[in-house]
Amino acid sequence: MFMRVVFPQPEGPMKLTNSPLSMEKVKRERISVSPKEKERFLARTTGIPLQYSARWHSVKGQVRMYKARKFLAVSERKGSCGIDKGCTKRQEYGTSISIGGIMPKKEPLPLQGKLFRFVPTEKDVRSLPQKKRIRMLFELLLIREFETRLLELKDAGLVHGPVHSSIGQEGAAVGVMSALDPRDAVASTHRGHHHFLAKALGYYLPDYDPETAPPPDLNRIVERTLAEIMGLSQGFCRGRGGSMHLGDKGSYCYGTNAIVAGGVPMATGLGWAFALDHAPQVAVSFLGDGAVHQGVVHEVMNMAKLWKIPVLYFIENNLYAVATSVNEASAVSRLAQIGMGYGLSSLVIDGMDPDTVSLAVQFARKEALQGEGPFWIEAETYRYRHHAQSLPGSAFGYRDKEEELKWQERDPYRTYPAKLLKEGILGEEGLARLKTIVSQVVQGAVDKLVRKEGTSFVVGEELYPKAEELEIGVRSDGKELEGLPYREDPVVESDGSTLASIGEKKTYVDVISEVIGRRMETDPRGIVIGEEVGHLKGGAYMATKGLSKRFPGRVIDTPISEAGFTGMSLGLALSGKRPVVEIMFPDFALVAADQLFNQIRKCRFMYGNQHDVPLIVRTRVSIGTGYGAQHSMEPASLFALFEGWRIVAPSTPFDYIGLFNTSYHSLDPVLIIEHQALYPMEGWVPKDRDYCIPFGKALIRRKGKDITVVSYSRMVHRALEAAELLKQKGIEAEVIDLRTLDLLSLDYQTIGQSLKKTGRLLIVEEGHLYGGLGGHIADEVQRRFFDALDGEILRLGGKNIPMPVSKALEVLSIPDVEDIVREIQRSLE
Ligand SMILES: Cc1ncc(C[n+]2csc(CCOP(=O)(O)OP(=O)(O)O)c2C)c(N)n1
Numbered sequence: 001m002f003m004r005v006v007f008p009q010p011e012g013p014m015k016l017t018n019s020p021l022s023m024e025k026v027k028r029e030r031i032s033v034s035p036k037e038k039e040r041f042l043a044r045t046t047g048i049p050l051q052y053s054a055r056w057h058s059v060k061g062q063v064r065m066y067k068a069r070k071f072l073a074v075s076e077r078k079g080s081c082g083i084d085k086g087c088t089k090r091q092e093y094g095t096s097i098s099i100g101g102i103m104p105k106k107e108p109l110p111l112q113g114k115l116f117r118f119v120p121t122e123k124d125v126r127s128l129p130q131k132k133r134i135r136m137l138f139e140l141l142l143i144r145e146f147e148t149r150l151l152e153l154k155d156a157g158l159v160h161g162p163v164h165s166s167i168g169q170e171g172a173a174v175g176v177m178s179a180l181d182p183r184d185a186v187a188s189t190h191r192g193h194h195h196f197l198a199k200a201l202g203y204y205l206p207d208y209d210p211e212t213a214p215p216p217d218l219n220r221i222v223e224r225t226l227a228e229i230m231g232l233s234q235g236f237c238r239g240r241g242g243s244m245h246l247g248d249k250g251s252y253c254y255g256t257n258a259i260v261a262g263g264v265p266m267a268t269g270l271g272w273a274f275a276l277d278h279a280p281q282v283a284v285s286f287l288g289d290g291a292v293h294q295g296v297v298h299e300v301m302n303m304a305k306l307w308k309i310p311v312l313y314f315i316e317n318n319l320y321a322v323a324t325s326v327n328e329a330s331a332v333s334r335l336a337q338i339g340m341g342y343g344l345s346s347l348v349i350d351g352m353d354p355d356t357v358s359l360a361v362q363f364a365r366k367e368a369l370q371g372e373g374p375f376w377i378e379a380e381t382y383r384y385r386h387h388a389q390s391l392p393g394s395a396f397g398y399r400d401k402e403e404e405l406k407w408q409e410r411d412p413y414r415t416y417p418a419k420l421l422k423e424g425i426l427g428e429e430g431l432a433r434l435k436t437i438v439s440q441v442v443q444g445a446v447d448k449l450v451r452k453e454g455t456s457f458v459v460g461e462e463l464y465p466k467a468e469e470l471e472i473g474v475r476s477d478g479k480e481l482e483g484l485p486y487r488e489d490p491v492v493e494s495d496g497s498t499l500a501s502i503g504e505k506k507t508y509v510d511v512i513s514e515v516i517g518r519r520m521e522t523d524p525r526g527i528v529i530g531e532e533v534g535h536l537k538g539g540a541y542m543a544t545k546g547l548s549k550r551f552p553g554r555v556i557d558t559p560i561s562e563a564g565f566t567g568m569s570l571g572l573a574l575s576g577k578r579p580v581v582e583i584m585f586p587d588f589a590l591v592a593a594d595q596l597f598n599q600i601r602k603c604r605f606m607y608g609n610q611h612d613v614p615l616i617v618r619t620r621v622s623i624g625t626g627y628g629a630q631h632s633m634e635p636a637s638l639f640a641l642f643e644g645w646r647i648v649a650p651s652t653p654f655d656y657i658g659l660f661n662t663s664y665h666s667l668d669p670v671l672i673i674e675h676q677a678l679y680p681m682e683g684w685v686p687k688d689r690d691y692c693i694p695f696g697k698a699l700i701r702r703k704g705k706d707i708t709v710v711s712y713s714r715m716v717h718r719a720l721e722a723a724e725l726l727k728q729k730g731i732e733a734e735v736i737d738l739r740t741l742d743l744l745s746l747d748y749q750t751i752g753q754s755l756k757k758t759g760r761l762l763i764v765e766e767g768h769l770y771g772g773l774g775g776h777i778a779d780e781v782q783r784r785f786f787d788a789l790d791g792e793i794l795r796l797g798g799k800n801i802p803m804p805v806s807k808a809l810e811v812l813s814i815p816d817v818e819d820i821v822r823e824i825q826r827s828l829e
Contacts (some may be wrong), residue, residue: 025110058673112343115336120359128355130425131209132178134434136354137416137426138210139174142438143194144413146222149442150193150229151390158450158459160231161242164195168352168384171412172316173198175357176284179365182206184719185252185274185283185575187267190244191316191383192256197225197287200236201252203301210720213431214437225443230449233465237608240465242475245606254574255607259322259598261287261294265564266599268300269571271311273375276527276553276577282365283311283571290321292335296447296594299564303375303535306559312364313339315376316351318383323398339376351379352410355604357417382407473609474643475744476667484665484692487658488699499654509679511653511689512618513538513545515660516580518689522552523578526664528555529565530582540584541620541679543550551574562588566617570603570783573615578664583619585627586635586673601644613644615658620674621713622768623814625801632803634767636712636741640776646695646740649673649713653683655739658693665692673741675714696745700754704732707760707824710751710777712738713814715764722820733824734758743776751777752785759790760827766814769797 050639147165154163166173173194180186182203188195200221201208208215228235236248247255257263267285274281292315304311317335319326332338339346345367348359357379364375370707383556384394384404394401409415420426426434450457460656508515520526528547530539534555538545548555558565562583569579589596596617604611619664623632639645646668650656656674663670701716702723709719716737723733734754738746755761763774778793796815803813 034676065512067466098694111340113323113340114345115334115340116347117349118347118356118360118363120356124359125355128358128613132358133355133420133425134430135176135208135210136178136358137420137431138434138438139177139198139363140170140354140412140416141434141569142201142222142441143170143173143197145438145442146197146226147193149446150226151385153230153446153450155390158457159229160506161229161244162190162388163229163243164191164388165385165390166383166384168407168411169316169318170194171416172314172351172357172379172381173352174607175351176286176312176314176361177202178354178358179361180284181281183252184281184365185254185267185270186286187263187270187283188246188256188286189263189288189291190256190258190260191244191288192286193225193243194254195230196246196248196253199253200225200248200251203253210434210437214441214461219441221442222441222447226445227449227463230459231465232449232459232463233469234449234463235608237606237610238465238469241606242606247607249574249607249610253592253710254571257599259594261297262567262594262599263292264291264294264297265300265567265595266571266574268304268309268311268374269568269573270575271304271571272307272568273572273575273577275307275309275514276572281371282312282368284312284314284361286314286316288321289315289317289319289326289335290324290329291315292338292438293329296563296567297710298338298342299503299559299561300568301339301344302559303561303564303568304374305343308371310365310368311374312361312368313344313374313376314361315378316381317378318381320383320387320393320398322387323393323396327400334378336376336378339374339378344374344376345372346376346378348378348380351381352412352415352418354412371617382410384411390486473605475646476612477603480665480667481662481695482664484694485690487686487691488693488696499686503684503686505682506653506685507679508650508653508656508674508681508683509542511656511685512543512660513547515657515689516544517547519578519580519661519664520547520554522690523664525576525578526551526554526580527572527577528580528582529558529569530556531558531560531584533557533582536704539582541619541676543618543674543679544582562592563595566592567599569615570595570600570613573600573613573669574603574611576614578616579616580616580618580664583617585622585631586619586633587630589617589619589633589635589638596639596645597642601642604644613669614664614667615669616663616672617669618672618674620676620679621766622676623714623798624677624810626805626807627803628805629802634673634765634798635671636673636765637767637771637773637776640741640773642742643742643744645742646670646745647673648695649675649741650738650739651675651678651713651716651725651737653681654685655699655737657685657689658691659739661690662692662695666695673713677714678717681717693739696740698739698747698750699737700734700736700750702733702735704734705757706732706734707762707827708734708736708751708754708758709762709820709824710736710738711764712741712773713766715766718815718817719764719820721817722824725817725821726824731824731828741773743773746777746780748780748784751781752788755781755785755788759788760794761789762794762796762820762823762827764796764815764820766798768800769795770800772797791827794827796823 019159023423147167151165153159177198185201204217224236228237228246231242235240244256244258247253264285267283271283315335336346336348345362346774350356368375386396392404393399394404485516532540533544534548534557569581572579603613621634639647648659652657711719721736763777765772765774774795774797796819
């Protein structure tokens with residue numbers, strides 16, 4: 001058994017100028033060591049830290065090692081290493097290694113993508129306007145001052161929440177922003193103050209020359225940034241976001257993000273929107289060296305390359321994720337190689353030098369817009385302080401002072417001014433002036449937010465957000481839903497004859513594609529996204545029939561990457577598009593859980609109600625099809641946990657059209673729950689496909705006086721069947737179809753009015769009884785309408801088991817008509 005281990009260069013970073021970082025030629029040297037000596041050997045010959053040898057431990061027995069500059073081949077069996085035996089040149093590159101005596105010829109295949117170190121020449125640097133370089137220096141000094149003061153405030157107990165300082169990484173932020181168009185979009189990480197400040201300054205003060213008097217807007221930006229981090233109402237997100245959800249839509253800064261890599265899909269979606277509009281903009285997605293290992297990053301990189309999305313993944317490799325070093329966390333030592341794995345052009349740059357960063361981003365941005373698509377830029381940088389503390393990392397034992405001192409030599413706070421002074425771009429006096437301005441601006445912001453009381457500093461109570469703001473922005477204020485062409489199903493009023501005379505009979509599944517198509521033909525922002533939505537003439541279940549032909553380029557068949565494409569749809573929605581996303585089976589929502597519940601659902605609220613999130617997710621409950629435990633979820637109660645989601649469950653073709661249209665006009669994310677069993681169901685619908693049905697309005701499907709049965713989706717039809725059977729026994733059940741299921745808009749008014757008449761309530765749902773929606777409804781009903789109740793509230797729901805495949809067991813897992821009849825009778829006993 002052989003293993004090949006790729007190690008970092010012991011000599012430090014390679015010095016290649018814009019040339020491919022190919023595998024270096026193996027320098028062979030045969031050494032025998034005992035297993036006990038192996039760690040010492042590694043450290044001595046390669047400079048690899050001991051902890052790096054984790055894989056090494058798995059190699060047992062006498063080992064032979066073949067030292068290479070870039071890799072080691074390790075053999076358990078004496079003399080059986082392919083690269084030792086008269087190797088060809090190719091074999092010397094490690095492409096042919098014998099495994100248990102088999103020694104196949106391994107022909108190298110061409111790789112997509114490029115991997116190179118980007119080192120600008122002096123001429124390149126001279127091409128940067130001097131004013132731009134002074135501006136970068138100014139921003140760098142400002143951010144350092146800001147972060148330093150912020151940590152002092154934190155240590156003084158004046159900042160509620162963590163502060164992940166960017167001290168050491170400022171050069172990367174100012175370099176990136178200097179190369180962007182102000183309308184380029186940026187999405188940041190938990191460590192993002194530097195990105196935010198540089199982006200906001202770039203957008204609001206594009207022409208500011210720091211050698212002239214500072215404009216009032218400069219103070220305003222710094223003050224509002226500080227206020228946000230301190231959770232104060234004057235902040236960019238009204239104090240909701242703080243440090244880790246700090247965003248400003250106005251300056252295309254789509255926010256820092258507290259979920260590691262959580263914002264990467266959104267950024268990719270923002271770039272996607274630019275590409276769809278042929279806009280000359282790119283999106284930049286910042287991420288740390290720890291974040292690159294999140295699965296969703298890989299999903300979206302793949303799609304970005306597939307669809308040539310102009311997005312720059314900018315990795316600030318500061319060598320640590322909290323206390324875990326890159327070497328401990330990454331299977332490849334050069335993170336840029338990861339981007340290359342998806343065919344991205346991948347650069348390695350000196351992230352401590354703003355000039356290099358600026359030029360690299362300028363280069364990548366141009367290429368991305370010219371059709372190259374995404375870039376992966378690994379910026380070598382360093383954070384001087386511990387993860388979210390003012391103390392250095394060495395104080396926590398995962399790195400030593402020596403390393404920190406070494407990196408101090410590359411601190412842009414010192415090296416960049418020195419560089420500009422040396423080049424005569426700035427004099428000592430000019431530098432001192434810049435430093436004075438930044439310290440005055442930051443001090444001014446601190447003075448506005450913190451005051452002295454006795455011997456201590458405090459934040460004035462008047463600066464905190466008011467209690468009445470607490471619930472603002474969970475969802476839109478609903479203004480977009482006013483004045484829509486609402487109508488009700490006249491079947492309720494008559495027996496369907498009215499609609500039959502003016503409308504047509506359609507199946508549930510047919511109206512899905514029809515109403516989506518109708519919206520897409522009237523609104524160019526509409527875009528359908530999902531697995532197979534365009535293939536098979538209409539998706540796996542014909543719900544998107546004919547759409548890809550009618551709307552080329554707007555029906556996107558995705559790879560199997562639910563988290564990725566759902567998160568990217570958020571980016572589209574934030575850009576004003578109207579994504580209609582299909583999650584093929586509700587269970588797959590769990591694969592996309594972070595995007596659905598941490599990102600999409602919280603986006604409006606946590607960024608201070610700045611964003612509309614007009615996004616539809618359609619999914620199809622497939623209980624009854626024998627798909628078993630992992631394809632039979634009923635998602636209502638899961639989504640209902642997350643209040644930002646609106647949820648509708650149309651149970652007829654008529655309702656589907658009306659509720660879809662309302663969902664499409666909504667500026668909040670909406671889950672539309674379909675049901676496989678309803679797909680073939682026929683119903684009357686008007687020829688006009690533009691009518692809407694209001695959110696939060698239940699429908700009495702059958703009137704009755706003895707008991708109220710509350711249900712939704714397929715179970716409504718079972719309840720109606722049961723009511724029909726009971727009629728013969730003289731029992732009149734009133735059946736309410738909830739239609740809207742999210743807890744904030746459940747129609748308790750209709751339920752309450754019914755209860756005042758019947759006094760009895762049965763709630764029927766297909767989802768699990770435990771944790772089902774019915775529990776919430778029962779709780780609310782007894783609080784609101786206790787006096788109207790003449791008996792206990794009864795509930796029927798799915799069994800609390802994963803769905804079995806066997807047909808015999810499957811039918812037992814959810815309520816059937818007989819169960820409903822039985823419970824109604826029990827209630828009336
Ligand atoms: C999904 C998720 N897992 C874990 C964390 C906890 N956490 C916050 S920051 C961080 C380290 C991130 O490291 P890296 O991406 O390298 O960024 P850096 O902190 O170095 O800037 C971790 C593990 C989190 N916020 N989100």
